[in-house]
Amino acid sequence: xxxxxxKAIHIIFVVSYFAGLFYIVRLFIYHTEALExxxxxxxxxxxxxxxxxxxxxxxxxxxxxxxMIISGVYILYATNWSxxxxxxxxxxxxxxxxxxxxxxxxxxxxxxxxxxxxxYSSVRLRMMNEVATLILxxxxxxxxxxxxxxxxxxxxxITFVLVGALIMLIVKMVNRNKA
Numbered sequence: 001x002x003x004x005x006x007k008a009i010h011i012i013f014v015v016s017y018f019a020g021l022f023y024i025v026r027l028f029i030y031h032t033e034a035l036e037x038x039x040x041x042x043x044x045x046x047x048x049x050x051x052x053x054x055x056x057x058x059x060x061x062x063x064x065x066x067x068m069i070i071s072g073v074y075i076l077y078a079t080n081w082s083x084x085x086x087x088x089x090x091x092x093x094x095x096x097x098x099x100x101x102x103x104x105x106x107x108x109x110x111x112x113x114x115x116x117x118x119x120y121s122s123v124r125l126r127m128m129n130e131v132a133t134l135i136l137x138x139x140x141x142x143x144x145x146x147x148x149x150x151x152x153x154x155x156x157x158i159t160f161v162l163v164g165a166l167i168m169l170i171v172k173m174v175n176r177n178k179a
Contacts, residue, residue, distance in 0.1 A: 003078055010071040013064045018136055020061030024106055025129040027053050029122045031113045050114045057110060065103060072096075088146035095138045102131055123175045127168055134164045 027049055034045035076083055083089040105128075112119055120128065138160055145156070 003075070006071055006075055006078065010068060010075060013068040013071060016064035017061060017068050018132060020056055020064055021102070021106065021132045022129065024053060024056055024061060024110065025125060025132070027056065028106075028109055028113060028120075029125045029129070032118050032120065032122050032125060035113070035116060035118055046116060053110050053113070057107070061106075086146065088142045092139050092142045095135050095142070099132075099135050102135065123172070126171050126175055130164075130167045130171060133167065134160070137163060 031046070031049035031053065034042060034049060036042075037045065109119070109125075141156060141160070
């Protein structure tokens with residue numbers, strides 16, 4: 001398969017996967033708030049959110065994740081694994097590993113909510129929703145700035161930490177009146 005076609009497929013499924021992640025955690029927020037509501041609204045919304053989460057996870061998020069990973073590995077294979085010697089790729093792969101951990105956290109949270117177990121407040125879930133944003137920032141900047149990344153990695157890291165702290169602070173401030 002042509003490298004550029006493969007790269008396009010990879011990017012399309014990265015976008016699809018992140019869309020699924022952003023929306024699933026948003027559903028967790030609404031689901032958590034619904035479980036705090038009164039009957040019969042609580043039961044009706046619980047069934048609806050469980051259905052929506054399951055569909056989103058199984059039809060969009062997981063398939064996009066699988067195709068994203070397969071196409072990414074195939075790109076590495078197509079380049080004779082030469083990218084693995086470059087700092088930007090190692091940093092990207094470290095964040096992809098974090099993304100895998102976040103993916104597992106989302107799955108576990110979904111299963112708990114389906115069993116009406118709430119472990120997190122809606123504000124905490126709003127903050128957790130930004131984790132995917134931070135990972136996306138890190139991966140995109142590592143890939144786009146790959147030539148500069150090797151020389152200025154420390155400034156990139158400091159900026160990444162500051163942007164992450166700023167996003168979390170904004171989420172906390174916007175939701176300061178919630179649980």
